[in-house]
Each structure stands twice: as C-alpha cells, then as structure tokens.
Amino acid sequence: MRAGSGTEACALEVKDLVKVYPGRTPVTAVDGVTMQVERGEVVGLLGANGAGKTTIIKIICGLLLPTGGSAKVFGVPCHHRSASRHVSAVLEGSRNVYWRLSVRENLAFFAGLQGMSPRESRARIEELIAFFGLTEKRSAVANKLSQGMKQKLAVACALVRGTELVLLDEPTLGLDVETSHELRGLIAELARSQRRTVLLSSHNMGVVEAVCARVLILARGKVITDDHVDQLLNGFRTRGYRLVLQGELADPVASALQERFSMRQLSSTDHRAELEVEIAPGHDFFELVDLLRGSGVEVDSVSRAEPNLEEVFLRIVRGGKA
Amino acid sequence: MNTYLWSFWAILRRQAIELKRYAFNTLSSLVTIYVVFLLLFLGARFVAGGEAVFGDTLEGLIVGFTMWTFALVAYSDVSWAVMREAQQGMLEQLYMSPTGFRWVAISLAVSSFVVSFAFVAPIMGLMMVTTGRYLRLDLPSLLPLLALTLAAVYGIGLAVAGLALVFKRIQAAFQILQFVFVAFLFAPAEPLWAKALPLTWGTELIGRVVVGGTRLAEIPGVDLLLLAANGAFWLGLGILAFGLCERAARRRGLLGHY
Numbered sequence: 001m002r003a004g005s006g007t008e009a010c011a012l013e014v015k016d017l018v019k020v021y022p023g024r025t026p027v028t029a030v031d032g033v034t035m036q037v038e039r040g041e042v043v044g045l046l047g048a049n050g051a052g053k054t055t056i057i058k059i060i061c062g063l064l065l066p067t068g069g070s071a072k073v074f075g076v077p078c079h080h081r082s083a084s085r086h087v088s089a090v091l092e093g094s095r096n097v098y099w100r101l102s103v104r105e106n107l108a109f110f111a112g113l114q115g116m117s118p119r120e121s122r123a124r125i126e127e128l129i130a131f132f133g134l135t136e137k138r139s140a141v142a143n144k145l146s147q148g149m150k151q152k153l154a155v156a157c158a159l160v161r162g163t164e165l166v167l168l169d170e171p172t173l174g175l176d177v178e179t180s181h182e183l184r185g186l187i188a189e190l191a192r193s194q195r196r197t198v199l200l201s202s203h204n205m206g207v208v209e210a211v212c213a214r215v216l217i218l219a220r221g222k223v224i225t226d227d228h229v230d231q232l233l234n235g236f237r238t239r240g241y242r243l244v245l246q247g248e249l250a251d252p253v254a255s256a257l258q259e260r261f262s263m264r265q266l267s268s269t270d271h272r273a274e275l276e277v278e279i280a281p282g283h284d285f286f287e288l289v290d291l292l293r294g295s296g297v298e299v300d301s302v303s304r305a306e307p308n309l310e311e312v313f314l315r316i317v318r319g320g321k322a
Numbered sequence: 323m324n325t326y327l328w329s330f331w332a333i334l335r336r337q338a339i340e341l342k343r344y345a346f347n348t349l350s351s352l353v354t355i356y357v358v359f360l361l362l363f364l365g366a367r368f369v370a371g372g373e374a375v376f377g378d379t380l381e382g383l384i385v386g387f388t389m390w391t392f393a394l395v396a397y398s399d400v401s402w403a404v405m406r407e408a409q410q411g412m413l414e415q416l417y418m419s420p421t422g423f424r425w426v427a428i429s430l431a432v433s434s435f436v437v438s439f440a441f442v443a444p445i446m447g448l449m450m451v452t453t454g455r456y457l458r459l460d461l462p463s464l465l466p467l468l469a470l471t472l473a474a475v476y477g478i479g480l481a482v483a484g485l486a487l488v489f490k491r492i493q494a495a496f497q498i499l500q501f502v503f504v505a506f507l508f509a510p511a512e513p514l515w516a517k518a519l520p521l522t523w524g525t526e527l528i529g530r531v532v533v534g535g536t537r538l539a540e541i542p543g544v545d546l547l548l549l550a551a552n553g554a555f556w557l558g559l560g561i562l563a564f565g566l567c568e569r570a571a572r573r574r575g576l577l578g579h580y
C-alpha cells in the first residue's frame with residue numbers, strides 16, 4: 001500500500017465546502033459542509049435524494065470544482081491531479097467498467113492506468129477476482145455479467161488501484177436482497193482486512209449499518225448529524241418502548257399517554273392494544289407504569305422498541321431529534 | 323515517469339483488445355477508406371484523363387489522400403476517443419487517473435494512431451498497386467515531417483474534444499471539420515497565410531519528399547522552422563482550449579453526462 005504524502009494528515013478533510021452549480025437558476029448542492037475522516041475509518045453518507053451526497057463525492061474525486069471551502073485527501077487538495085493517487089471511486093449512475101472488456105482485462109486496465117506494471121498488479125488482480133467470486137467469469141466480457149457481478153467488478157476495479165481512500169456511491173443500487181447482502185459483507189470485510197478508508201453513500205440503511213462505524217446525515221447540502229452508528233442507535237434506544245395492553249385503550253388514558261409520552265398507537269382491537277411510547281429526557285419509565293396502573297390498564301408485555309438506523313434517519317431528517 | 327508509461331501501455335492494450343474483438347468494424351472502416359479513394363481516383367481519371375488533378379500529379383493525389391486519412395485518424399482519434407469514453411460512461415474513471423486527463427487523452431489518441439497505422443500502411447500499398455505508381459518511402463525524412471504536420475491536427479482534435487466535454491450535443495457538427503481538412507490539404511501552399519493553416523504546409527513538404535525525392539536535410543531550414551512553428555501553434559492552442567473547457571466542465575459537473 002502506498003504511503004500518504006503527509007504522515008499526520010487525516011484521510012479526508014473537508015472544510016466549509018460549498019458547491020453551487022452555475023446556470024440560469026444556480027443550484028446550491030453543498031452548503032458549508034465540514035467533515036473529517038481518519039485513516040482506516042468506514043463512514044456512511046446518508047441523505048435524501050438531492051441532499052448532495054454525489055456532489056461531495058465527486059468533489060473529493062476531483063471531478064467537480066468546489067465553489068468555496070476546501071477538500072483534501074491525505075493533505076492534498078482534491079482538485080490537484082496528484083490527489084488521484086489516493087482516491088478511487090465507484091460512481092453512481094456511471095458504468096465504472098468497460099463493457100467490452102473481460103473481468104480480468106478490466107482489472108488489468110485500471111491497475112495499469114494507475115501506473116502499475118502488469119507484474120506488480122498480477123497478484124492483486126487474482127486476489128480480487130477470487131475474493132469477489134468472479135473466478136468462473138474471469139474471461140467473460142463485462143457486458144454479459146449480471147448486474148450484481150458488474151457491481152462487484154466495479155468495486156474490484158476501484159480497489160485494484162490500491163488507493164487508501166475508496167469512495168462508494170450507492171454500491172448496492174439495483175441489486176437483489178441477497179446480492180446486496182453479499183456485497184455489503186465483502187465491503188465490510190475488505191475495509192477491515194485491508195484497512196482501507198471508505199466513504200460510502202447509500203439509501204439502504206442495512207448496508208450502512210452493516211458496513212459503517214460512523215454516519216453523516218446530510219439534508220439540503222448541510223451536515224445535520226455526524227455520529228457513530230452505535231451512539232445514534234443508543235440515543236434512540238433508551239427512550240422507545242413497545243407495549244401490549246389487555247382490553248381496549250380508554251380515551252382519557254390514551255390522551256394522557258399522548259401528551260406525556262408521545263404515544264403512537266400501532267393496532268387496537270376489542271381486547272388488545274399495541275402502542276409505542278417515548279420517554280422524554282427528564283422522565284422515567286416508572287412514571288409510565290404509574291400512569292398505566294392508576295388507570296387500571298393491564299399490561300401484557302413491554303419491550304424496548306429497538307430502533308434501526310432507518311427509523312433514526314427518518315426522525316433526524318424530519319427534525320425529530322431533540 | 324513509469325506511471326505515465328504504464329498508463330499509456332494500459333490504454334494501448336485496451337484499444338488493441340477492442341479492435342481485435344470488434345474486428346468487423348475495423349475492417350469495414352478500412353474498406354470504406356479504400357472505396358472513397360477508388361472513387362476519387364477514378365473520378366480524377368475521368369475528369370482529367372489521369373493527370374493534372376489536385377496537386378499536379380497522381381502522386382500528389384496519393385500523398386494528399388494518405389495525409390487526409392492520417393489527419394482524419396489523428397483528428398478523430400482525439401475528439402472521438404474522448405467522446406467515445408463519454409458515451410461509454412467512462413470519462414470520470416479515466417479522469418481520476420494520477421497522470422491527469424490530458425495525458426490520458428493524448429495516450430488514447432496516440433495509441434489509437436499506432437494501431438491505425440498498421441491499417442493505413444496496407445491501404446497505401448494497395449493504392450500504389452491500384453494506381454501502378456510507387457512512392458519512395460524515405461521514412462527517416464518522412465516521419466519527422468509527419469509528426470510535425472499531425473501535431474497541428476492533434477491540437478485541433480484536443481480543442482474539439484474539449485468543446486465536446488462541455489457541449490455534448492455538438493458532436494455531429496464537428497464531423498464537418500473532416501472535410502475542411504480536405505480543403506487545407508489541397509490549398510495552395512505558396513501564399514504566406516497558407517503556412518498558418520494546419521496541414522497545408524506539411525503536406526507540401528511531405529510531397530517534396532515522397533514525390534520529388536527530396537531528403538529532409540535538403541529542405542531549407544526556414545521551411546522546416548515554419549512547419550515546426552505551425553505545429554507548435556496549433557497544438558498549444560488545442561491544449562489551451564482543452565484546459566479551459568475541462569475547467570468549465572468541472573465547474574458545471576458535466577464530466578459524467580453523456
């Protein structure tokens with residue numbers, strides 16, 4: 001693996017980044033983003049359509065010039081040509097591989113483009129072909145591969161360049177559930193075993209949850225959250241409970257619950273009601289139990305409503321995080 | 323430096339693989355070139371009884387035509403190489419090469435030229451057989467002249483490639499330029515302004531070598547200097563234009579569009 005230019009520089013340093021696409025009606029795609037990624041970190045980039053994920057990734061790749069602020073990889077400004085030594089990417093909506101070349105030829109091409117001699121790259125190419133399970137298809141033209149294999153090849157082609165920072169924009173887009181699971185596993189394993197620094201954008205929370213230790217959530221070109229996945233989930237875990245009650249939920253109780261615990265009714269029949277409550281900071285679980293007992297409601301079961309990243313994401317984006 | 327060479331090698335290999343894999347396309351474009359020449363040749367014979375068309379002699383026609391093929395290949399190589407990559411959605415990946423995109427574009431063009439040369443040579447042979455006239459091929463004299471002449475064409479190709487990055491839809495219009503090249507080839511080389519045109523002056527000098535049997539060392543230094551200045555000017559202009567267009571494309575986010 002190549003060494004970065006500055007020994008102490010972090011893998012990625014973005015400061016007050018602004019991108020306005022010029023035109024008759026200029027579009028502000030990135031609006032003052034600051035973020036850092038340390039070496040070896042695997043970071044997810046989340047955000048609704050049009051939040052600015054691809055724009056940030058392309059600026060880091062040097063494909064787009066920022067309007068303001070700066071982006072540096074290993075201390076090198078991203079718009080400099082020499083930054084490409086440190087960055088490779090699988091881009092969204094781009095083909096990323098040559099459809100007329102075979103699996104092996106594609107890998108050899110990208111290794112060569114990066115400046116590696118065939119002798120230097122041979123072992124790495126074989127390793128990647130085996131790792132991504134493409135051995136049988138090594139001589140098949142990319143055009144004739146399935147979508148999932150094409151995507152694996154694209155990731156392999158980004159990796160064969162041997163850069164320390166790898167950007168993956170929507171790497172599992174258009175893949176079936178199983179292939180998406182497989183690819184996310186492979187990415188997670190690679191990041192761990194080769195200690196690559198990865199920045200990954202996805203709409204698939206499962207992918208981000210499985211692969212990334214930290215996430216940044218973007219909305220309208222701004223970072224609204226930058227936290228570790230565990231901590232994000234924890235922050236929501238302690239407060240949500242799912243209750244199953246016996247009998248119908250009487251209106252006065254319901255409104256009291258709604259008021260104090262922002263209750264959400266999930267289902268209700270004559271003899272059973274299922275609901276979710278949230279215990280706001282400063283209140284505790286026993287207040288809830290007291291309220292229920294005082295109203296003569298029988299509790300069938302209580303469980304922590306385990307939040308997943310998707311719910312957390314939605315709440316944050318909708319401004320639900322206090 | 324090795325980075326640059328290996329990167330060029332990778333591009334050359336890729337083009338050879340593609341040409342081999344899609345041999346039919348290659349073959350059909352060769353046949354097209356040859357048929358165009360035959361038509362020109364027969365037409366010239368018909369009009370002028372075989373002599374005194376375009377440059378004075380039949381040899382002139384052969385030189386002109388060969389140069390045109392070369393120019394076409396060189397010109398279309400730079401601009402089409404870039405457009406082809408764009409159409410394949412590969413421009414962005416190529417752009418991220420550590421050698422820089424200009425090197426990639428030039429590698430694309432030069433390697434494609436090398437590959438094409440293998441095809442143009444037999445056509446030239448075939449033309450000589452068809453016409454019964456054999457040209458003296460003094461390669462040591464010819465190659466430097468060819469390189470300087472084509473430098474101008476590469477310059478124009480780069481400029482066009484740059485424009486194509488920004489104005490995707492304009493591509494077809496640039497094909498017309500091919501025919502403008504014909505005009506440059508057969509424009510009179512004597513007036514001073516003609517020496518500023520791409521191709522014109524170079525073709526004249528190449529004609530002296532191929533038809534007249536002049537050696538490179540026998541060509542007046544001023545004439546050579548003029549040719550070098552011409553090549554440098556057009557190539558420089560092309561590189562400049564390409565750089566400007568590249569910047570515009572990166573500002574507006576156009577590299578990925580096709």
Ligand SMILES: Nc1ncnc2c1ncn2[C@@H]1O[C@H](COP(=O)(O)OP(=O)(O)OP(=O)(O)O)[C@@H](O)[C@H]1O
Nearest residue numbers: 021027029047048049050051052053054055574575
């Ligand atoms: N080349 C361009 N020219 C003008 N505006 C653009 C261009 N590319 C993107 N935009 C605009 O910039 C904003 C951010 O787009 P971007 O592609 O970065 O979002 P994203 O987060 O990647 O979205 P998605 O999840 O849909 O991929 C959008 O409003 C988009 O319309």
Ligand SMILES: [Mg+2]
Nearest residue numbers: 053054055092
């Ligand atoms: Mg995107």
